[in-house]
Amino acid sequence: MSPVSAPSAAFPDASRYRLVATYAVLAVVACVVIVPLVAVALGGFKSLGELRVNPIGLPREWLWTNYTDILSSPSYWRMLKNSLVIAALSVIVTVLLASMAAFAFAHIRFLGSRLLSGYFLLGIMFPMATAAVPLFVLIRDLGLLDSYMAIVLPKVAGGLSVAIVLFSNYFRQMPPELFEAAAVDGCGHWRYYLYIVMPLAGPIVATVSIVNFVACWNMYFLPLVLLSSPEMMTWPVRLMDYTGERGSDWGLICAYVTLTMLPTVVVFLLAQRHILSGLTAGAVKS
Amino acid sequence: MSASGPGVVGDQRSSRSRLLVASFLVPAVLIYSVFMIWPMIQSFSLSFYRWDGFAPEREWRGLGNFAFVLQDPVFWRAAGNTFFLMAFEFLTVVPIALGLAVLLAERLPFVPVFRMLFFLPFVLAEVTTGLIWRYLLDGNYGLLSNVTLFGLNEVFVLADRELALFAVATVMTWKSFGFHLILYIAALQQIDRSLYEAAEIDGAGAFTKFWRITVPLILPTLSVSGFLIVVSSLQAFDVIWSLTGGGPSGATSTLVSYLYEDGIGSFRMGFGAAVGVVVFALTLVVAALSRGVTGRWR
Numbered sequence: 001m002s003p004v005s006a007p008s009a010a011f012p013d014a015s016r017y018r019l020v021a022t023y024a025v026l027a028v029v030a031c032v033v034i035v036p037l038v039a040v041a042l043g044g045f046k047s048l049g050e051l052r053v054n055p056i057g058l059p060r061e062w063l064w065t066n067y068t069d070i071l072s073s074p075s076y077w078r079m080l081k082n083s084l085v086i087a088a089l090s091v092i093v094t095v096l097l098a099s100m101a102a103f104a105f106a107h108i109r110f111l112g113s114r115l116l117s118g119y120f121l122l123g124i125m126f127p128m129a130t131a132a133v134p135l136f137v138l139i140r141d142l143g144l145l146d147s148y149m150a151i152v153l154p155k156v157a158g159g160l161s162v163a164i165v166l167f168s169n170y171f172r173q174m175p176p177e178l179f180e181a182a183a184v185d186g187c188g189h190w191r192y193y194l195y196i197v198m199p200l201a202g203p204i205v206a207t208v209s210i211v212n213f214v215a216c217w218n219m220y221f222l223p224l225v226l227l228s229s230p231e232m233m234t235w236p237v238r239l240m241d242y243t244g245e246r247g248s249d250w251g252l253i254c255a256y257v258t259l260t261m262l263p264t265v266v267v268f269l270l271a272q273r274h275i276l277s278g279l280t281a282g283a284v285k286s
Numbered sequence: 287m288s289a290s291g292p293g294v295v296g297d298q299r300s301s302r303s304r305l306l307v308a309s310f311l312v313p314a315v316l317i318y319s320v321f322m323i324w325p326m327i328q329s330f331s332l333s334f335y336r337w338d339g340f341a342p343e344r345e346w347r348g349l350g351n352f353a354f355v356l357q358d359p360v361f362w363r364a365a366g367n368t369f370f371l372m373a374f375e376f377l378t379v380v381p382i383a384l385g386l387a388v389l390l391a392e393r394l395p396f397v398p399v400f401r402m403l404f405f406l407p408f409v410l411a412e413v414t415t416g417l418i419w420r421y422l423l424d425g426n427y428g429l430l431s432n433v434t435l436f437g438l439n440e441v442f443v444l445a446d447r448e449l450a451l452f453a454v455a456t457v458m459t460w461k462s463f464g465f466h467l468i469l470y471i472a473a474l475q476q477i478d479r480s481l482y483e484a485a486e487i488d489g490a491g492a493f494t495k496f497w498r499i500t501v502p503l504i505l506p507t508l509s510v511s512g513f514l515i516v517v518s519s520l521q522a523f524d525v526i527w528s529l530t531g532g533g534p535s536g537a538t539s540t541l542v543s544y545l546y547e548d549g550i551g552s553f554r555m556g557f558g559a560a561v562g563v564v565v566f567a568l569t570l571v572v573a574a575l576s577r578g579v580t581g582r583w584r
Contacts, residue, residue, distance in 0.1 A: 022389050026400045029386065032460070033403055039429070040418050051427045097314040104310035110303075116311070123322050129521050129542045130562030133555045134328030135321070137339060157321035160314055189306055218411035220524045221542075225550060236413040240528055243417060250427045257417050261410060268409045272402050275409065276468055 037261070044255030051250055066255035075230070075238070076259075083234040086148050086223075087216035090155045091209045094163050097156065098208065099201065102167030103193045107179065117168070123161035128154070129221055136225055150226040151234075155216055163208045170204040171197060207274040210267070214275065217264065235260050333560035338553045351560035361561070363536055364544040367451060371540065372519035372572075374455040375462070379515060380508070383463045387470035388500075401471065404464035412461075416528025419457045420444065444530050447537045454526050454538045461525065462518065466511045473507035474500070516572045520565055541565050 035056065043051060044066050045059040054060065070076050104110070105117050128135075135154055136145075144150045174197065182192050198205075220236040227233060233241075239260055243253050268275060333351055335344040355361050386404065390397050407415065422428040425442035443449045477500065485495050501508075523542035526532060532539040532547070539547075541561065549558020 019394070022392075022394070023396075026386075026389060026396075030400060030403050033407055033464075036418050036422055037406075040421060043421065048427075055422075055428055093317075097317060100310045101314035104307055108307055108310070110307045116315070119323075120314075120318065122326075123318065126322070126326050126566065129523060129545070130565045131322075131325035131329045132545065133339075133550060133558040133562060134325040134332055136550065137332075137555065138321070138325055138328070153317060154321045154325075157318050160318050160322075164314070190309070193310070214409055218409075218413075220411070220413050220527075221546075225546075236411050236524075239413055239417065243420075243528075248424065248426065250421055250424065253417065254421060257414055257421075261414050264409055264411065264414075265406070268406065269402075272405070276405065 040254045040261075041258045042254075043250060044252075044258050046251055046254075048249065048251055063251070066251050067259065069252070070256055070259060078231065079233050079235045079238040082148075082232060083217055083236075086151050086155075086234060087213050089148060089152045090159070090216045091212050093152065093156045094159045094212050095205055095208055098160055098163035099167050099198065099205070100193070101160075102164045102171055103189075103197060105164070106168045106171035107192070107197075108189060117164070120161050120164050123158060128158050132221070132225055139226055145226060146228050146232050148232075151216075151219075151222055154222060154226075155212075155219070159212050159215070163212070166204060166208055167201070170201060174200065203274075206271070207277055210271045210274045214264065214267065329559045329562045329566075332556055333563045335556040337555045339550075339555040340553075344556070347556065351557050352564070354557065355560055355564060360536065360539070360548065361541075361544060364539040364541050367538060368520060368522065368540045370451060371455050371458065371522055372516060374452075375459060375515045375519055376512070378456075378459045379463050379466050380511065382459070383466040383511075384470055384508075386463075387467050387474055388496075390467070391471050391474040401468065404467055406464065407461045408465040410461070412524030413528045415457060415461050416525045419453070419460075420529050423453055445534050447534055450530055450534060450537050454529055457529060458519075458522065458525055462515075466514075469507055469511050470504065473504040477503050513573055517569060520569050520572070541568075 039056045042057075042059060043055070045062050045064070046054065047061070047063050050060060101120070105113060139145055139150045139154070144153070178196055178200075179192060182196055187196070218236065219234075220240070223234045223237045227237065230238075239256060242256060246252055332344075334346065334348060336347045336350070337344040390401055410418075423443045425445070443453045481499050481503075482495055485499060490498070521542055522540045523546065526538055526540055527543060527546075530538045532543045542565070545558050545561040545565070548554065549561055
C-alpha cells in the first residue's frame with residue numbers, strides 16, 4: 001500500500017509480484033470501464049433477436065441499418081447542429097467575458113476588486129438546478145424560451161465563476177516586465193489585453209473552452225426545461241425522447257447512443273490534457 | 287485578491303480609469319447577475335407563494351410551501367434516496383479512487399493510458415451513461431439476460447424496488463470515480479518523497495506511512511472531493527432520469543427529480559422553488575458539516 005514506491009528502475013522479487021498485482025487490478029478496472037462502451041457500440045450492429053442471446057460478443061451478422069437509418073435522418077443532424085451552435089456560442093461568450101473580467105482582477109488595481117471577485121465565487125456554491133423555476137420564469141418573461149439564447153445565457157452565467165478563477169490565476173503568473181515594456185510604449189489596458197495578454201493565453205483559453213464545451217454538449221436539465229420544439233432540441237433531450245418513442249428497440253438505441261457518444265470521446269482523446277487540468281483545477285479552487 | 291500586478295493606473299479616482307475598469311467588467315457582471323444571482327434570489331422569494339407560473343397574481347402562502355414539502359412522504363422518500371446515494375458515493379468512490387490513485391501515482395509504463403481510460407466515463411453525457419446502463423441492465427437484452435440468479439431466469443434489476451437504487455448508485459460511482467482519482471493523483475504527486483524515506487528509516491510500515499503521511503497530507507483534496515460528492519449527489523438527476531425515470535414507483539426518485547416532477551412539471555412554481563431552497567440549504571449544511579469534520583480531524 002505504500003503510496004509512492006521506490007523508483008521502478010529495478011524490480012526486486014517482492015516488488016515484481018506487486019507489479020503484477022498492480023497491473024491486474026488496473027486491467028480489471030479498465031474492463032469495467034471499457035466493456036460497457038464497446039458492448040453498446042457493438043449492440044448497434046445487432047438485430048433485436050441477436051441482442052437477446054448475444055449481449056456482449058461480436059455480432060454474428062453485422063447489421064448496418066441501425067446506424068445508416070439514424071445518419072440519414074435529417075432530425076439527427078438538426079439536433080447535432082443545435083447542440084453544436086449552443087455549445088460554441090456559450091464557449092465564445094464565456095471565454096471573452098471571463099478573460100476580460102479576470103484581466104481586470106489580475107492587472108488593474110481598483111476599489112472593490114476583492115468584493116467583486118468574491119461575488120463571482122458565489123456561483124460555485126449555488127446549484128443551478130435549484131434555480132430552475134425562477135430561471136424558467138425569467139427566460140420566458142424575456143421572450144427567450146425555445147431559443148438558443150435561452151440556454152447560452154444561463155450557461156455562460158453558470159460557467160463564469162470557474163472560468164474567471166482559471167483565467168486570473170493564469171494572468172497573475174505572467175511576468176510583470178511585459179506590462180512595463182508595454183507601458184513604456186504607451187500601450188493602454190485594452191491594447192495590452194488584446195495584443196499581449198490574450199495571444200499568450202492560448203493554453204488557458206483551450207482549457208476553459210474545452211471544459212465548457214463538454215459541459216454544454218452534455219447538458220440535459222436546462223434544455224429540458226427551457227426548450228420545447230423539436231426544431232430547437234439538443235441531442236441529450238432528443239435522445240431521451242427517442243428512447244421513449246422506441247421503447248425497447250435496443251439495437252437502434254445502442255446505435256443512437258454510440259453516435260452521440262463518439263464526438264465526446266474523440267474530443268476527449270484529442271484534448272484530454274486540457275480537460276484533466278481544467279476540471280481538476282476548477283474543482284480544487286472551489 | 288489584491289492586484290499585485292504591474293498594471294496600476296496612475297490616478298485611481300479619475301473617472302477615466304473607472305470607465306476603464308467598468309469596460310472590462312460590466313459584461314461579465316451583467317450576465318452573471320441577471321442569469322445566476324437574480325434567479326438565486328428569486329427562488330427564495332418565489333418559495334413563499336403559490337403560483338402556476340402563468341397567472342398575473344401570485345398568492346402569498348408564507349411558509350406554507352415549506353410546511354407542505356416537509357410533511358410530504360414523497361419528499362422524504364426522495365430525500366432518503368438522495369442521502370443514500372450520497373453515503374454510497376462516499377463509501378465507494380473515495381476508497382476506490384484513492385486505492386487506484388496510489389497505484390497510478392507511480393511512474394510505471396502505461397499509467398497515462400489507464401488514467402485516461404478511467405476518466406472517460408466522467409466526460410460522457412449523463413444521459414448517455416444512463417442509457418448505456420439501462421441497456422446493460424435490461425433483463426431481456428443486456429449483460430444479465432443470460433444470467434441465472436437465485437433460480438430466476440431474467441433479472442430485471444432496474445424494475446426491482448430494492449435493487450434499482452443500488453444499481454443507480456453503482457452507475458454514478460462508475461461515472462465519477464475517475465474524476466476523483468485524478469484529483470487524488472495530483473495531490474499524491476505533490477507529497478515530498480523524503481517524508482516517506484524518513485519514515486522508513488524510523489521503521490514505519492506501509493500501513494503507518496499511508497495513515498500518518500499520505501492521508502493527512504491529502505486531506506485538503508479529500509475534503510474538496512467530499513464536498514463535490516455532496517453537491518453532485520444532492521443534485522443527482524440526469525443519470526437517474528435516463529436510467530430509471532425515478533422509478534419503479536419512486537424507488538429511485540431524488541430531490542431534483544421531485545422538484546422537476548412535482549414542481550415545474552405540475553406547474554407549481556412556488557412549490558418547486560421551495561424544494562430548490564431546501565436543496566440549497568442542505569448543500570450548505572452538509573458542506574459546513576464536512577468542513578467541520580475534516581477540520582477537527584486535522
